[in-house]
Amino acid sequence: MIESRNNIRTFGSGSPTLLFSHGFGCDQSMWEPVANRLADSFRIVLFDHVGAGRSDLSAYDKAKYASLDGYARDVVEVARSIDTPDLVFVGHSVSAMIGALAAIEAPDLFKQLIMVGPSPRYIDDGDYSGGFDEQQIEELLEFLDNNHLGWSAAMGPAIMGNPDRPELGERLTNSFCSTDPDIARDFARATFFSDNRADLSAVPVPTLVLQCSEDIIAPVEVGKYVAENVPDSSFVQLEATGHCPNLSAPDEVAQAIRHYVRS
Amino acid sequence: MSGPDPTEDLLDLYENAPCGYLSLAPDSTIVRANRTLLGWLDLSADDLVGKPLRDLLGTGGRIAYETHLAPLLRLQGFVYEIALDLRCDHGLVPVIANASEKRDESDNHLFTRLTLFRAExxxxxxxxxxxAKIRAESEAEQRDREAELREQFIAVLGHDLRNPVAALKAGTDLLKDSGNLGTEDREIVTFMDSTLDRSIELINNVMDFARGRLGSDISLDLQPAPDLDRKLETVIAEAKAxxxxRDIRSEIAIDTSVECDPDRLAQLLSNLxxxxxxHGRHDAPVMVKAITTRDELEVSVTNSGTPIPANVLETLFQPFDRGSKQGNHDGLGLGLFIVDQIATAHGGRMEVVSDEGGTTFKLVIPSKESE
Incomplete structure (x- = not known):
């Protein structure tokens, strides 16, 4: 049930098991380049958050996924469904915080956390600089309203009403990142209006922060803030630029993960 | 030489095409823009080349570029039909953009190319x-809320009316049993008693209706009902009393124990x-028939009288339809609506025949024979 709800895919072999979690925007394909590079020495688990990729859209619950806690509950369930004593969670972007919440909820399930481009709060607040103000987040929501990125409204009800007919969920053009516009909007709100600064000090497992330069979504200062506030943490500055090093610099990211997990 | 030169000037096509061209380095730095685009933005090439693409985008566009468009370009090599607003000194230039990655033979990313169409x-x-869509949705939401409130009110009203009516009914029951009523008194009490029965039925209808509208459909307690015939007989006996x-005749021949909700079917019969x-002619009999065929249960009620006009037949089972202009009505017109709901909830249907020979309402439901 959880397997199909979150479209879980497992491959590779070795220990520990790496559980990759995608952020706001696309789906598990974001992690494929990195995961493929690590599959020779680790067991790999990829999944889609509910509402993204090929997850079961009929499992989407507006109230549950209005905050990151709903997604974190799912991560705990996914982690529990993987039967291994050595599980390392690797979260990109907002999934870094989703992983932190999951680890706080169920510390025994996770051995380490790896956060790629994390941000505990995107909106500026007093001395804290998250990089955005509320007006700018509203602009993003407007962009999402104007761009459905290959999502066809007619598909929504068809997929929702026919979970037993997966052929109706076949991908369309631009479909890697296509999401029901309403769900994309909800996820954008849950992501960009989140504030998990207070949770950082409660992260119970060793944590690695991987930080890009010129990342407008999660600037360097924000990544450092995370590393400073998580008790047992390391900070690694990547050569890569932008917000998606898992796609733009998969070699470097895979290397950094391998090094941290093996050391 | 005569006629136009057949060769198109491709450099000129690039620079002055009726669309904008923009080329980015893999790190999203602008490396080239055509004259058309520079004209839209009122910039020179020097202003633009070397700048990051994000300088041209609003915040929404920037976040979307980082979270959606850049990943899509990496994953599938292209993105089509993106609505963007380009920022420049004189405001926003709304465009529709297509983008694709130029890669070399070994799949290394060389450039990202964007074609932009002005789309004010x-x-x-x-x-x-x-x-308009957002407005329509919020208006519909508002209407739904109001309708729900009204229906909740109806449900509460129906519920609150139950107790006083039940008290009156208990009173008439006591009076009926009392030995010292005169003939005339007894007639009055009998009349009051039947009026109260009718009131209770109306209240139950209102509450069923409100429940149905509030999302909880007519609830059924499906069970093998070997005593269905007795339940129906009771309804007939009550009507006779x-x-x-009035002359009420009945033919009850139910052989199998049909899986159904006997109380709901009794309610249905009581309504019919x-x-x-x-509505039937007062000097002619009313006929009740309940039979099981090989795979169906039929319950029908027939009366004589003026046929129901064809146009009324069409809307007979809708709520608040009162068989219009037939006069002599009481109640809200919910009875047949609920009858129909009960039939549907059983996986069955209602049939009506109305002509000079009489009017028959017939319930037909599949009789799943229970073990």
Missing amino acids: DRRKYERNLLE ARPD LSNALH
């Missing part, structure tokens, strides 16, 4: 559609019977 009117049109002046007694 189209984007305005889309925005208007979007606003309430209307001793009370309609027949109301």
